[in-house]
Amino acid sequence: DAGVTQSPTHLIKTRGQQVTLRCSPKSGHDTVSWYQQALGQGPQFIFQYYEEEERQRGNFPDRFSGHQFPNYSSELNVNALLLGDSALYLCASSRSGVDTQYFGPGTRLTVL
Amino acid sequence: DQQVKQNSPSLSVQEGRISILNCDYTNSMFDYFLWYKKYPAEGPTFLISISSIKDKNEDGRFTVFLNKSAKHLSLHIVPSQPGDSAVYFCAAKGGGVSGAGSYQLTFGKGTKLSVIP
Numbered sequence: 427d428a429g430v431t432q433s434p435t436h437l438i439k440t441r442g443q444q445v446t447l448r449c450s451p452k453s454g455h456d457t458v459s460w461y462q463q464a465l466g467q468g469p470q471f472i473f474q475y476y477e478e479e480e481r482q483r484g485n486f487p488d489r490f491s492g493h494q495f496p497n498y499s500s501e502l503n504v505n506a507l508l509l510g511d512s513a514l515y516l517c518a519s520s521r522s523g524v525d526t527q528y529f530g531p532g533t534r535l536t537v538l
Numbered sequence: 539d540q541q542v543k544q545n546s547p548s549l550s551v552q553e554g555r556i557s558i559l560n561c562d563y564t565n566s567m568f569d570y571f572l573w574y575k576k577y578p579a580e581g582p583t584f585l586i587s588i589s590s591i592k593d594k595n596e597d598g599r600f601t602v603f604l605n606k607s608a609k610h611l612s613l614h615i616v617p618s619q620p621g622d623s624a625v626y627f628c629a630a631k632g633g634g635v636s637g638a639g640s641y642q643l644t645f646g647k648g649t650k651l652s653v654i655p
Contacts, residue, residue, distance in 0.1 A: 430581070459642070468542075468627055468645030469582070482641045516581055518643075525570045525631050527643060529581035 430530035447502040451519030458500040461516040544646035557615040561628030568630040576625045618653045
C-alpha cells in the first residue's frame, strides 16, 4: 500500500520564476492538503482540496494556487517566487470524514 | 500569535526511561489533537491522536493525555528507545463556526527528543 508520494524531491529556482509541485495521495484517500515548513518551524497550512475544489485556505497570498485532479492527485503552483518561499513543501492526504492526515516526504524548494 | 505551543525545544532522556513531551493550546475550538514524529529529510509520521471528548489514548509505548481545562496535552513514551530520537510535533484540528478552521492542522514548533543509549 503506497503512502503519499511527492515530486520532485528537490528543486532550485530563481526569484520571479514559477514552480509546480506534485502529490499523489495514499490509496483510498480523497482529500489533499498542502503545508509549508520553514526551517525551525512547524508546518503551516496553505490550503486543502476536496472534490477538485479548494475547500479551505490558510494565510498565504494568491501567488500560491493549486489543483486537484479526478484521480485525487494534486498540484501546488507558486508564481513570482520570492527568497522567502524557500522551504519544505509537504502534502498530506486524508479520507473525507476522517481527521488524521498522512504526510508525504516533502519537496525541498530553494529560491536563489 | 501561536495557537499551539511546544515550549521545550529539546529534551534528552536515557534509554528505557519515560519521555514526556508537552503541548499547550489557546483555541478552545480545537476538537482533535495529533502527534507526529519527524526525522531529518522526511515528512512527519503520524503517531497517535485524541479527540477532545476523551482524556487519554494509548497505543503500545505511546500514550497521549488531554487536559481540556488547562488546554494542555502531553505525549508519554515508555520505555524510550534510541530509535525514538526525532523531532515531535503537536498538531490541533479546529471545529470553528461555519467550518472556519475545521479542516486545517495547526502545528507547534516541535520538540527535539534525544534518547541516550
